[in-house]
Amino acid sequence: MVTIEAGHVDGAEPPRSNALHAGFLARLPVDGASVSMVTVAGNQSTVSSSDALATRLEQLQYDLGEGPHYRALELQKPVLVPDVEAADHSVWPMFGHAVVDTDAKALFSFPMRIGAATVGVVDLYRLSPGLLSDRDVAQATALAGAAAGRAAAYAAADADGDGRHDSALVGGTRRHVHQATGMIAVQLDTSVTDAFARLRGYAYVVGRSVDDIARDVVAQTLDFTEPTG
């Protein structure tokens, strides 16, 4: 079974982060999708959402601090709720109460992983109950990986507000970003997931690109072991 579609890279329209959810809608039997990135200190930012309900479901979970989204982050595995009304909501009781009042009848959350680092979550919903097939789950997992790569590329290149890179990045995360992530994980004695978030957070605070900061880490002119302000 081979499904390759050529011609996606027709540079006519530069890719934008707000299209990150598009592949999920096109290739999976779902009605809505949102993509959010983990930022420092357990916060998150929604980078792409298909509609108001997708945004609402995301916001609800963020406000309550629980739900399939957080469960997927915690387990680093897909969380599938094929029937919202019949589901056991004991893991997320408050969200369980709230979600039954929405039009979402099935929820699926997939962690976005870049290598060993979890950088975000893709949340999908359906308007009718129903399972995702094994193949759909495999496809969604792969799409979440692709979205993670692209989201990280945006993050890596997003320099100090000069907008040079924000419209045209596709797959350009340089290897030193990943190498620096591994080095920071050791320097801070933490996971690569946290290390990547710290790398992004530091870049944001000092107003430089992740790419630049990663270069300094690899060159050993910047060490996260020391206080970095």
Added chain:
Amino acid sequence: MAELSRDARLSAAFVKVADTLVDDYDVVDLLDTLVQVCTDLVDSDAGGLLITDPDGWLQLIASTNEEAEFVEVIQLNAGEGPCVESFKTGEGVTIPDISEEDRWPAFCAAALQQGFQSMHAFPLRLRGQTIGAMGLLSNTTGELSESNLAVAQALADVATIGILQERPLRDTTLVTDQLQRALDSRVIIEQAKGVIAAQTGANLHTAFAILRDYARSNHLNLSTVAEEVAERTLTLPASEHLTTQ
């Protein structure tokens, strides 16, 4: 160059690529080998390889050095260039003199800045399906000979057949999913190199040697070891490499 020596190099190249296609092979390893072997064989100076992710976007999977990586990334970021063109059309693209090329200005500027004068791009395709493209870069102007073009394309074809025919393909697994796993492996290996470098004080090159040697001597898949290192559930012994550095 003597014809015999060329034949010998040619056979060795095919054996080397075919050799990575054993049971349970690693796509990253295969594509690394492909780009390295092709670069050497046609006397190019550098090479890079892009494959498509499940969403149809090209991603960098392999490169022989930093300069080639940079040129490939510029193409990805600009959404245009010889490798992107080769992927879109499924045809080879030849640029004998980059300074004379008026298509793809972002790519041309980056390539010239890195010291490259000519480039050839080869599609990774099988029966109308294109899964990526390989670019070979040279520090001098000029076209590759017909036979070198044919050889590089043939090696790319062997690798592509290997990827598309792999398995038994589990029912639930699409080729694009497999390619995404390869892209993930690439990242995990880089993260693991960073972890080892920071743990041991080794440089990244040595860090990779530590990783690869551990995988080989324990008969483990490189990606599997890299993942455990990146997850920090496995710490590799490093003394041997550090003392011989």
